[in-house]
Amino acid sequence: MTSMPAAAARSTSNGVLMTLRKIVASQEFALFISLITLIVLVGSVNSNYVRPNNLLSVLQGNAFAAVAAIGMSMVIISGNIDISVGSVVGVLAVICGNVSKAGAPDVLAWAVPIVLGAGVGAVIGFLVAYMRIPSIVVTLGLASILKGGLILVTEGREISGFNESFLIAQMRPLGISVPIIAMIVLTIIVAFWMRYSTFGRSIYAVGGNPEAARLSGINDRRVILIVFILNGIFVGIASLLFATQLDIIRATVPANFELLVITSSVVGGVSILGGVGTVIGSTLAAILLNAIGSALVFINISPYWLRAFQGLLILVTVLIDLFRRRRQGIGV
Amino acid sequence: MQLDIQRESGGIREESARRRVRNALLSQEAILFAILMIAVVVLASRSPNFLTASNLLTQGRLMAEVALVALPMTFIIITGGIDLSVGAIFGLCAILLGWTWDNICLDPLAIKTRGMECAAGFPLELAIVAALIAGVLCGLVNGWFIVRVKVPPLIMTLATLALFRGLAEGISQARSVRGYPDWFYQLGQGDLFGVPTQIWVVIVAAIVAGIVLSRTTFGRSLYAIGNNETATRFSGIAVGRQKMIIYAFSGAMAALAAWIFVSRVSTTRSDMGTGLELDVIAAVVLGGTSIFGGTGSIVGTMIGVVTIKLLQNGLSLAGVTGDATIIIVGAVLILAVLINGIVQRRSGRS
Numbered sequence: 001m002t003s004m005p006a007a008a009a010r011s012t013s014n015g016v017l018m019t020l021r022k023i024v025a026s027q028e029f030a031l032f033i034s035l036i037t038l039i040v041l042v043g044s045v046n047s048n049y050v051r052p053n054n055l056l057s058v059l060q061g062n063a064f065a066a067v068a069a070i071g072m073s074m075v076i077i078s079g080n081i082d083i084s085v086g087s088v089v090g091v092l093a094v095i096c097g098n099v100s101k102a103g104a105p106d107v108l109a110w111a112v113p114i115v116l117g118a119g120v121g122a123v124i125g126f127l128v129a130y131m132r133i134p135s136i137v138v139t140l141g142l143a144s145i146l147k148g149g150l151i152l153v154t155e156g157r158e159i160s161g162f163n164e165s166f167l168i169a170q171m172r173p174l175g176i177s178v179p180i181i182a183m184i185v186l187t188i189i190v191a192f193w194m195r196y197s198t199f200g201r202s203i204y205a206v207g208g209n210p211e212a213a214r215l216s217g218i219n220d221r222r223v224i225l226i227v228f229i230l231n232g233i234f235v236g237i238a239s240l241l242f243a244t245q246l247d248i249i250r251a252t253v254p255a256n257f258e259l260l261v262i263t264s265s266v267v268g269g270v271s272i273l274g275g276v277g278t279v280i281g282s283t284l285a286a287i288l289l290n291a292i293g294s295a296l297v298f299i300n301i302s303p304y305w306l307r308a309f310q311g312l313l314i315l316v317t318v319l320i321d322l323f324r325r326r327r328q329g330i331g332v
Numbered sequence: 333m334q335l336d337i338q339r340e341s342g343g344i345r346e347e348s349a350r351r352r353v354r355n356a357l358l359s360q361e362a363i364l365f366a367i368l369m370i371a372v373v374v375l376a377s378r379s380p381n382f383l384t385a386s387n388l389l390t391q392g393r394l395m396a397e398v399a400l401v402a403l404p405m406t407f408i409i410i411t412g413g414i415d416l417s418v419g420a421i422f423g424l425c426a427i428l429l430g431w432t433w434d435n436i437c438l439d440p441l442a443i444k445t446r447g448m449e450c451a452a453g454f455p456l457e458l459a460i461v462a463a464l465i466a467g468v469l470c471g472l473v474n475g476w477f478i479v480r481v482k483v484p485p486l487i488m489t490l491a492t493l494a495l496f497r498g499l500a501e502g503i504s505q506a507r508s509v510r511g512y513p514d515w516f517y518q519l520g521q522g523d524l525f526g527v528p529t530q531i532w533v534v535i536v537a538a539i540v541a542g543i544v545l546s547r548t549t550f551g552r553s554l555y556a557i558g559n560n561e562t563a564t565r566f567s568g569i570a571v572g573r574q575k576m577i578i579y580a581f582s583g584a585m586a587a588l589a590a591w592i593f594v595s596r597v598s599t600t601r602s603d604m605g606t607g608l609e610l611d612v613i614a615a616v617v618l619g620g621t622s623i624f625g626g627t628g629s630i631v632g633t634m635i636g637v638v639t640i641k642l643l644q645n646g647l648s649l650a651g652v653t654g655d656a657t658i659i660i661v662g663a664v665l666i667l668a669v670l671i672n673g674i675v676q677r678r679s680g681r682s
Contacts, residue, residue, distance in 0.1 A: 080488070127666070134623055136414070136486060137613075137669050144610055144662030152656035257492055272487045305502040311495025315477075318487055 016051060027277075029271025031284040035291060036121030042295040048214070049298040058291045061263070063179035064169075065257065066239035067287035069264040070190050071234030073282045078137035078195075078227045079207040086257035087146035088120055088235050090243050094150065094251050097159040100166045103282035109166060113243070116235035122234020125225035139150070144226060148252050154251035179241045187283040196281065203227055208275025225322040263310050264289060266310070267317045271325070274275075289313075337381030361632045368639045375646035376458055382649055387459030389528055393520075393596070395641040396530035397422075397589040397605075399634065401612045402619075403541040404582035406633045409616055410545075411557040411575060412625025413478065413485035418586045418612060420496035421470045422605030425463040427500040430440040430509030433459035439491030456516060464587045470496055471583020475576040493609075509600040530592045536583075542630035550574065590646060607658075614665040615640050622676075623669060641652040 001283050023029055043050035066084050075082050092113035102110035124142065129134045171178050205213040206220045209300035243249050268285035270277025292313075293306045376383035401418050408415050418682075432454050435444050439452035476493055477483045522529050537670070545551035557565040557571055565571045586605075594600050619636030620626025642658040 127670075130675055132672060133666065133669050137617065137623055138666060140610055140613065141662040141664075141666035144614075144658045144665070146662075148656040148659030148662065151653055152659070155653065190603065238339075251632065256494075256497075262490065263494065266487075287393055297597075302502065304505050305498065307494055308498025309500045311493070311498045314491040314494060318483055318491060321404055322481060322483060 001175070001216070028281045028284060031268065031281060034036065035284065035288045038288070038291055038295060042298055044213075045253060046298040049295065051121075054294065056177075058294050059180050059183075059287060060177055061294070062260070062286040063291035064238045064245070065260050065264060066183045066240035066283045067186055068235050068257075068261045069097070069184055069242065069268070069286050070279045071231030071238075072261045072278055073265045073268065073270045073279045074203055074227050075135070075231045075291040076191075076262075076270045076272060077207045077223055077277050078203050079210065080224065080227070081262070081272075082124065082139045082228070082231060083130040083258045083262070084124070084133065084139035084146065084258075085235050085238075085261050086253050087143040088117065088232075089239040089242055089257055090251075090253035091150050091223065092116055092236060092239035094154055094159065095238060096243045096293040097249040097284060099160070100162055101159060106166050106168075107162070110168060110240055111237045114233055117234075117236025118229050119232065121229040122225070125228030129221040129224040132182040133159050133283065134284075143258070148195045149309055150251060150253065156251050157235070158248055158250045160248040162244075167244040167247065169241045179245070183283060183286075185277050186237070190279045199223070199226070204275050208272075209246075238332070260286075260289065260310075264312050268315050269321070272318065272324075273319050273321075276321075335546070341659065344393045345429075361620045361629065361635060364618065364635050364639060367636060371639065373640065373642055373645065375649070379649040382646060386437045387645070389531075391641055392531045392534075393528040393632070395637055396528075396534050398608070398615060399534045400537055400592070400609065401582070402615045402633050403537055403630065404578055404585050405612045405616050406619070406621055406628055406630060407554055407578040408485070408582060409613075409621050409623060410625055411555050411578065412561070413575070413579075414613070414623075415428065415471070415474065415485065415489045415582045416609050417474060417489040417496055418582060418609045419490040419605040419608035420493045420500070421467055421583050421586040422608050423469045424470065424496045424500040424503075424591070424592045425587040425592050426600050427504045427602050428466050428595055428605045429459050429463035429591060432462050433512075435515050436448055450506065451475075454532040456513065460591055460669075463585065463591060467585075467587025467590070468580050468582040469583070470578065470586075473524045474496070474583070475579030478579065479572040479575050490658060491527045495679050497602075497606075504600075504602040506602060506661055510598060512598065517595055517598065519593050520597070533588075533592070538634055540597065545630055550577075554578070555626060558627075560573055580603070585605070610658075610665075611661060614661045614668075618664055618668040620672070622672065 024245065039050060048054060072082060082283070095116065096109055096113040100106070124135070124138050127133050127138045169177070169179050171183070194203065201220045202213065202223050205216070205218055206223045209222050242254065264286040265277070265282045266272055266279030267289070268277065268283070270282060289310060293303065294308060296306055314316045330331050342504055360541040372383065381387055401422070404414060405418065408572040437444050437450040437452070438454060439449065439450070442448070444450060470492070470645045474489055477488050478485050516581070519529050524532055545554065553564065553569045553574055556569060557574060561571060590605065593604060615635050618639060619628070619634070620630030621632060640661055643660045647657045647660060
């Protein structure tokens with residue numbers, strides 16, 4: 001009889017151990033450790049790197065990309081991809097700036113890119129979920145249409161001379177800039193929502209095995225449509241942060257932005273095969289990528305090598321993901 | 333009885349012949365060709381400069397790079413794969429071509445530094461060969477990971493898109509290379525029998541690729557892989573080897589296109605070929621190759637390349653900013669897949 005409580009105690013301690021082991025083995029933990037290691041190593045070479053100011057700018061530099069990566073993570077977890085984010089951000093930023101210049105109140109100017117982002121997401125989602133066009137084709141085509149449209153409409157002119165109250169990304173409530181706050185708050189909310197809500201779980205189900213998800217009563221088309229709309233909202237927020245970070249909005253698509261966002265998601269542990277990953281990972285990865293870029297400057301390596309590092313990093317994480325899956329027997 | 337059967341089989345034969353004619357007329361290639369002809373007529377009526385020999389030859393010169401890379405892309409998409417890294421391979425090879433020629437010294441063997449005496453520079457011929465080999469190697473890297481490690485092609489080539497472009501940026505340090513010797517420009521700017529040199533290259537490559545795809549066991553096996561990879565493997569076809577070959581072919585053609593491009597524009601920059609993958613995939617898909625694999629042809633791809641280029645050219649002659657004509661590429665890509673999907677679903681093939 002006495003063995004009962006002992007067994008129970010052992011199983012709870014096993015449970016705690018299991019959870020601990022799970023945390024330690026997670027991609028998020030690995031990223032966190034890499035980030036700390038990087039900061040310590042580079043800081044010991046060049047102490048300017050660990051100055052609070054620089055660390056804050058490391059946090060802020062990719063914040064808008066991290067916000068977009070939240071949406072991208074959902075899209076990838078659902079088994080799709082979006083390579084139009086760069087063009088969408090470019091277009092929405094210009095529209096946002098023009099609305100403000102036209103004399104609209106700030107709140108309206110801020111809302112416009114978010115609403116339009118949701119609209120663009122709805123179009124992509126409809127074509128992918130209901131017209132059955134692969135997301136890569138839809139977003140590749142859309143990227144081209146928007147990029148061309150941007151050149152056609154703006155003719156490359158830039159917009160400047162905004163009211164100070166419009167530039168939300170430069171505000172610092174509580175001494176921390178808005179992009180950092182947006183990144184952290186949105187990441188936490190979405191992480192909880194994806195883990196504990198029914199809809200959040202159904203995204204994983206659709207990405208992991210669409211057939212099984214459908215058979216268990218999930219409307220997979222609707223899930224994909226909503227995922228793309230949510231992604232559009234996050235892209236909209238990202239473009240708002242991008243548009244207001246400087247006093248000037250250039251009528252160009254931020255170069256290789258989609259690649260940075262996808263890299264953040266993939267390096268953050270979101271499996272490109274669908275069904276796995278968290279937005280905490282993608283945000284940590286976005287920060288890590290910027291930390292690497294900043295570190296290159298501080299240890300005197302040409303920043304032109306940054307993209308090669310990023311490519312290598314994606315490759316390594318994808319391989320680790322594949323080997324992990326194979327060992328667990330999930331299969332590819 | 334006898335007569336009945338004969339009449340019946342005659343009827344069947346007649347019907348199957350009629351169906352074949354109808355299929356040929358309704359094939360993606362035929363529809364596309366009709367669209368191309370209509371577009372040419374409309375564009376010609378809008379601008380007197382459009383349908384002139386010199387404009388068409390110039391357009392031919394401009395479409396050579398996309399056309400060359402579209403050939404292996406057709407093979408790859410037919411097998412159900414994709415190669416997003418072609419633009420990055422293109423950029424890396426362009427950089428390697430210019431950088432090795434400009435920066436490597438053979439006597440003494442070193443990388444040139446400022447003010448260094450160099451008795452024997454790196455010959456340009458060798459630099460071209462190096463770039464072509466690098467292209468094949470890039471393709472083999474893609475192929476190896478896709479075949480051996482089973483990384484999905486979309487992801488693998490997305491990763492190498494960043495990697496190869498990053499290498500191009502890192503190696504070049506954003507410096508451009510110009511001042512090539514005169515003979516080098518023959519390929520990109522010269523003529524052969526009154527036709528731009530690279531058009532001959534495209535014609536030869538397209539004919540060879542078309543014959544390989546439709547008339548050889550290798551080509552037919554690509555369709556088999558695209559339709560049912562497992563069944564293909566079980567019927568004794570070396571699926572992995574075929575895939576390695578087509579991804580290496582893709583790298584080689586990207587390198588060849590880069591060589592032609594550098595020769596045409598007389599300079600080398602690390603951002604060359606950005607977005608090339610989009611043009612190429614759009615042309616292939618527009619040409620009737622299903623993005624899900626299993627169907628497609630070189631003829632269709634070539635018509636797709638020509639259609640997109642002429643539409644872009646027509647738009648820019650009509651006064652649209654050159655860069656903005658990429659709208660047409662995107663719209664055409666989405667519409668082509670949409671219509672293809674609807675047609676396939678109606679005929680009950682999907």
